[in-house]
Amino acid sequence: MSAIAWVAVVVVAVAVILVVGYLVSGQNRRRHLQSRFGPEYDRTVEESDSRKEAEQDLLAREERHAKLDIRPLDPETRESYATKWTEVQERFVDAPGFAVTEADALVTSVMADRGYPTNEFEQRLSDLSVAHGATLDHYRAAHDISSRAARQDASTEELRQAMVHYRALFQELLADSAETPVNGRHAERSNAEEADL
Template sequence: MTTSFWVAVVVVVVVAVAVIGYIGLRQQRRNHLRERFGPEYERIVAERDNRREAEQELLEREQRHAELDIRPLTAESRDTYAQRWTEVQERFVDAPAFAVTEADQLVTAVMAERGYPTENFEQRLSDLSVGHAETLDHYRTAHEISGRAARDESSTEELRQAMVHYRALFEELLHETTRGR
């Protein structure tokens, strides 16, 4: 066997190992993103043209989130927000649409104090998706109902559901103590 034969064999082996390594790393990254983003991973993949583009967006979300100064609430702040939430729930009986609007504002206030940017809803979703992917659909649904309530296009039952959805994210934000979960 000639030297060129062995060089070809080595090149083929090196290429095969590189391809297997690349596939393994890609699968490892995909598994990491699925675990980190939960249902948000599948939603983003379904919305984008291809999986690579979706995964790149999720990686960019992680990078942006890592640059944020997300911090836990103090015990005093937690107590204050919990009391305010109780007051909002009590107002629901007499003014459900107003209470839902207040719930949305309260969730946004907690986010701001925790260090999340709150400039627009889509950016809030993106930032929350990194550490709160499991409750993100609650937030989306509540926000959508809140928008309909502002136009007087929602039923009392929908408003009640919005409060339940807001509470899911509110409680998670209120009690989270570690960065990025």
């Protein structure tokens, strides 16, 4: 075989290796993002013009999140928030709209204490999506109902659902702050609390 033929074979082999490497790298990136963002990955892809654009957005979210000073809550603060949540739930019976507004404020307060910026709702969603992608749909739904409740355009059942949705993110933010759930009873309280609303 001539030298030119060998060069051609080497060039083709290198090109094939590069293409395979690129494809594998893309698949690994996609798996990483799907694992990290959960349902938020699919939502972002659906809302974007292309999968590549969506993945670039998610990677940018990861970079931004890495620069934030996200910190756990100390045990006393977690316990205080858990108590406040119980009080908000108890007020739901007499003033459901007010309780939903309080729940929204309480979730925002926990986020702020954890180190998340809380100025704009869309930015909150973006920042939360990195570590809490599985509960973002709950937060979106709760925020939507809360907005309608402010205009007195939400039923009591919708307000109850908003409380359930807010609680999903609230509990995750608190549990994410400790090795063990608040009071050691997150899982047991979850179903019982939903029944209470």
